[in-house]
Amino acid sequence: MEEPIVVGMDIGTSKICTLVARVENGNTLRILGVGIEPSQGIRKGAVTDINLAAECIARSVEKAERTSGYEINSALVSLAGSQVSSVNSRGVVGISGRAIDQEDVYRALDSAQAVAIPHNREIIHVIQRGFIIDGQDGIRQPVGMHGFRLEVEAHIITAAASTVENLRQCVSMAGIDVTQFVLNPLAAGEVVLSETERDMGVAVVDLGGGTTDLAIYINGDVWHTNVLNVGGSHVTSDIAQGLRLPLDVAEEVKLQHGHAVLEDIGEDESFNILSFGSDQSAKVSRRELVNIIEARMEEIFTMVSQEIKRSGYDGMLPAGLVLTGGASLLPGVRKLANKVTGLPARVGKPEKIVGLTDQISSPAFATSVGLLQWAILMTETNQIVSDRSGKNGKTTRNTWDSIRVWLDKLLP
Numbered sequence: 001m002e003e004p005i006v007v008g009m010d011i012g013t014s015k016i017c018t019l020v021a022r023v024e025n026g027n028t029l030r031i032l033g034v035g036i037e038p039s040q041g042i043r044k045g046a047v048t049d050i051n052l053a054a055e056c057i058a059r060s061v062e063k064a065e066r067t068s069g070y071e072i073n074s075a076l077v078s079l080a081g082s083q084v085s086s087v088n089s090r091g092v093v094g095i096s097g098r099a100i101d102q103e104d105v106y107r108a109l110d111s112a113q114a115v116a117i118p119h120n121r122e123i124i125h126v127i128q129r130g131f132i133i134d135g136q137d138g139i140r141q142p143v144g145m146h147g148f149r150l151e152v153e154a155h156i157i158t159a160a161a162s163t164v165e166n167l168r169q170c171v172s173m174a175g176i177d178v179t180q181f182v183l184n185p186l187a188a189g190e191v192v193l194s195e196t197e198r199d200m201g202v203a204v205v206d207l208g209g210g211t212t213d214l215a216i217y218i219n220g221d222v223w224h225t226n227v228l229n230v231g232g233s234h235v236t237s238d239i240a241q242g243l244r245l246p247l248d249v250a251e252e253v254k255l256q257h258g259h260a261v262l263e264d265i266g267e268d269e270s271f272n273i274l275s276f277g278s279d280q281s282a283k284v285s286r287r288e289l290v291n292i293i294e295a296r297m298e299e300i301f302t303m304v305s306q307e308i309k310r311s312g313y314d315g316m317l318p319a320g321l322v323l324t325g326g327a328s329l330l331p332g333v334r335k336l337a338n339k340v341t342g343l344p345a346r347v348g349k350p351e352k353i354v355g356l357t358d359q360i361s362s363p364a365f366a367t368s369v370g371l372l373q374w375a376i377l378m379t380e381t382n383q384i385v386s387d388r389s390g391k392n393g394k395t396t397r398n399t400w401d402s403i404r405v406w407l408d409k410l411l412p
Contacts, residue, residue: 005032007064007075008187008371009057009176011167013210013233014326015039016056017368018064019360020072021353029372031355033068035060044210044229045081047166054173061174067356074177076371077167079124080184080211082229083160088129089115091152100133100142104150112154122164124181125157129221140220155222157183179375183225184208185215187370188324192348192363193217202319204348205304205337206367207327209233212300216313224311228303232327235296242292243284244275259290260297260332261339297333301340308341320344324366 003022006029010017020033037060041052061072091112095104113126131139133147142150159181168178185204193202198217206213208231216224235258240250257271269286304321308314320343323333328347337345349362350369360369 004376005070006372006375007072008078008368008375009060009075009171010078010184010187010365010368010371011042011053011057011171012039012078012080012208012367013042013044013231014208015364016042016060017360017365018057018060018072018075019368019372020064020068020070021355021372023376024354027352027376029353029355029369029376031353031357031360033064033066033070034356034359035062035064035067036359037063039209041170042210044231045079045208045227046083046163047170050166050170050173053170057170057176058174061176072176074179075171076180076182076375077171077178078184078187078367078371079159079164079167079181080206080208080213080227081159081163082211082227083163084124084157084183084225084227085121085159086155086157086225087115088223089113089154089156091154093150095147095150097146097148100145100147100150102143105131105142105152108150108152109154112152113156115156117156117158120161121158122161123156124159124164124183125155125186127155127157127222129153129155129223130219155225157225182371182374183213183215184211184227184367185213185225185324186222187368187374188213188348188366189215189217189222189322190370190373191350191352192322192324192366192370195220197319197322200319201313201317203304203308203317203321203343205321205323205325205328207232207300207323207325207333208367209326212304212325212327214304214307216308216311216317218313218316223313226307226311228300228307230296230300230303232325235293235327235330238292238296239289243273243289245273246276249273253289254293254330257286257289258293258330259286260294260330260336262287262290262294264332264335265290293330294336297327297330297336298340300327301337304337305341317343320346322346322348324348324363326364328363 018035021029041049089112091108093107131142132151185206189204201218204215212228272281
């Protein structure tokens with residue numbers, strides 16, 4: 001059997017990354033094509049200039065096609081931005097005492113979707129969290145069990161329909177069909193989490209350019225997701241204002257001299273920069289730079305901590321935080337995350353990839369590689385899954401039927 005080719009497209013505030021990979025031995029990804037392009041026309045995960053964004057996407061796709069030798073027609077696309085929200089729902093169906101089959105599970109998931117979703121929102125993911133049969137909870141796989149009443153606890157992720165449609169149009173203008181949208185931290189979680197972490201309780205924190213994305217996993221499933229409207233680009237902006245630098249110079253200074261913890265920096269450490277309106281470089285104390293960075297990163301982790309507490313699962317995360325995204329590369333970020341949240345923290349990067357991995361074996365590309373892992377689940381069943389929604393944001397019948405076979409792979 002021919003090994004499938006999968007394509008993922010991570011559209012972020014700072015970069016657009018298109019990856020082409022071949023699936024080998026069932027779950028190893030051989031990266032064949034990489035197309036990385038600086039992002040324009042995208043801010044905080046939302047499209048601000050549709051033509052500019054489409055041009056950047058087209059250039060990223062062209063690079064990936066050139067390095068891989070494959071023509072790209074469709075891709076899984078990442079989704080972030082403050083317009084994303086989630087809600088937990090429960091679906092109930094009657095069984096009449098017989099053995100539960102897979103069709104009953106699908107009916108229960110269908111029932112869980114019958115929540116009041118505003119007409120201007122679109123369902124992106126429906127993820128099961130567990131089942132209850134006749135009042136007995138904690139059931140992972142109900143098929144084959146007997147009962148009269150089947151309940152499913154589901155986590156439903158939605159996004160603003162206009163934002164999703166704008167992003168879909170950008171990708172379409174570049175000649176690519178969107179196979180499905182995948183929320184950033186769910187994609188990243190596919191390649192940075194171990195099974196033990198998922199079962200024990202862990203939070204994936206994707207520190208992106210324009211947003212910080214959070215997904216909480218407990219008992220192997222996603223229990224909570226949210227997108228915070230702050231990211232690494234805010235750190236760069238703070239540096240530009242504090243040290244009076246152009247944004248591109250501020251980004252370079254952050255990458256070369258940045259650190260997240262002030263107490264780790266010596267009093268005598270300094271570097272030279274050329275600020276606005278000056279012909280000569282001036283010496284700047286590194287502690288002055290790190291003081292600016294620490295304040296913003298501390299704010300981000302405080303927001304993450306508050307969101308975890310708000311979810312109600314703050315006492316259920318013994319595995320702590322797994323940090324991904326470009327801002328997680330900042331030295332000292334793990335130490336600061338641990339200090340602010342009180343949870344153990346580590347930086348996660350993509351695993352089980354071979355081929356053209358020089359550029360993408362980094363936490364900054366966890367979402368990009370994670371999209372390919374999502375694609376593996378889909379290609380295993382030869383399903384081309386569309387996430388287009390019908391009226392009132394509810395998934396259409398035909399679409400749901402096409403997803404069903406694929407869901408078999410997601411259910412425990």
